Amino acid sequence: MLKKLGLITLLSLITSTSYAKEIRVGVSLPTQRDIGWVRYREAFEDMAKKENIKLLLQVADQSPTQQTSQVENLLSQKIDVLIIAPQDAAAASSLVVEAHKAGIKVISFDRLITQADVDMYVSFDNVKVGALQGEYLTRMAPKGNYIVLSGAPTDNNSKLFKQGAMQYIDPLVKKGAIKVVMDQPIDDWQPSDAQRLVENALTANKNNIQAIVAPNDNTAGGVIQALASQKLAGRVFIGGQDAEIAAAQRILAGTQSMTVFKDQRKLSQKALEVAIAMAKNQKLPAITGKVNNGKIDVPSVLLTPVAVTKKNIYAQLVQSGYLKKEDVYKFVK
Numbered sequence: 001m002l003k004k005l006g007l008i009t010l011l012s013l014i015t016s017t018s019y020a021k022e023i024r025v026g027v028s029l030p031t032q033r034d035i036g037w038v039r040y041r042e043a044f045e046d047m048a049k050k051e052n053i054k055l056l057l058q059v060a061d062q063s064p065t066q067q068t069s070q071v072e073n074l075l076s077q078k079i080d081v082l083i084i085a086p087q088d089a090a091a092a093s094s095l096v097v098e099a100h101k102a103g104i105k106v107i108s109f110d111r112l113i114t115q116a117d118v119d120m121y122v123s124f125d126n127v128k129v130g131a132l133q134g135e136y137l138t139r140m141a142p143k144g145n146y147i148v149l150s151g152a153p154t155d156n157n158s159k160l161f162k163q164g165a166m167q168y169i170d171p172l173v174k175k176g177a178i179k180v181v182m183d184q185p186i187d188d189w190q191p192s193d194a195q196r197l198v199e200n201a202l203t204a205n206k207n208n209i210q211a212i213v214a215p216n217d218n219t220a221g222g223v224i225q226a227l228a229s230q231k232l233a234g235r236v237f238i239g240g241q242d243a244e245i246a247a248a249q250r251i252l253a254g255t256q257s258m259t260v261f262k263d264q265r266k267l268s269q270k271a272l273e274v275a276i277a278m279a280k281n282q283k284l285p286a287i288t289g290k291v292n293n294g295k296i297d298v299p300s301v302l303l304t305p306v307a308v309t310k311k312n313i314y315a316q317l318v319q320s321g322y323l324k325k326e327d328v329y330k331f332v333k
Contacts, residue, residue: 026071040110089156107275111155125302129161132241133161149194151185198227241262243260252328254310
């Protein structure tokens with residue numbers, strides 16, 4: 001009898017350990033052309049190793065067609081959960097349908113997939129990101145001419161960033177204190193397009209510009225190149241977001257006024273945490289809100305962004321371990 005019990009116990013242990021079901025998570029990212037997306041990938045890979053889960057990660061290189069093909073490939077590999085950061089928010093809705101047909105839950109990551117029954121949205125509070133920009137710029141330049149640039153029209157975050165910024169800018173426009181002399185999106189978040197648009201606005205307004213909303217730090221770089229050609233770099237308030245190394249260096253140099261810190265490490269970790277809980281049918285992390293995607297109010301986990309200026313750049317970006325001191329202060333004498 002004891003021998004029989006011992007065998008049963010041994011078999012039980014084998015079943016619960018060696019033969020435990022492997023968790024397989026598919027991740028589809030839109031690009032690696034931006035350092036923020038590189039950080040997302042690195043954080044996904046690091047956490048997957050620590051949690052001992054199988055990570056299948058694909059990068060669409062800014063092509064909705066390629067992303068569709070890659071996601072279809074991921075679905076064929078018997079993944080438990082799919083994490084998508086869509087290149088095209090609307091086009092990705094069909095991928096959610098396909099995943100659900102295969103019994104696979106979908107997490108919309110960083111960017112919200114629109115017009116779809118997404119299971120969970122894990123991102124930063126993107127309206128807050130824009131609000132931090134708008135609050136800072138209107139405090140520093142409460143009057144004058146503004147250029148308002150937004151991100152790619154295919155990215156739902158572009159709308160949210162702008163929505164947040166205009167919460168502060170619009171009231172001053174209505175009062176007549178601020179005039180928005182240009183309001184344009186930037187296709188695929190291209191810095192060269194940002195540079196061209198600002199060059200045109202500077203010409204049209206005889207360089208009379210007080211503040212510029214840049215949708216991210218990458219495009220802020222293009223904006224500043226346009227200003228530098230007119231010897232205006234550092235004389236116009238610029239708000240960006242992503243807390244890139246180049247942006248931190250520009251803030252210290254005085255050519256970019258502020259950025260918004262979104263710790264990509266934490267967001268990737270949170271998305272995998274949600275994915276693992278879904279795969280194990282466990283209790284999900286606390287929902288912080290719901291975001292409407294045009295079809296449903298998507299249950300969301302939204303992390304809080306932080307405004308960064310020269311005053312708190314060391315505490316936020318260096319002491320947190322996000323950036324290295326020698327990189328941030330590379331050009332500071």
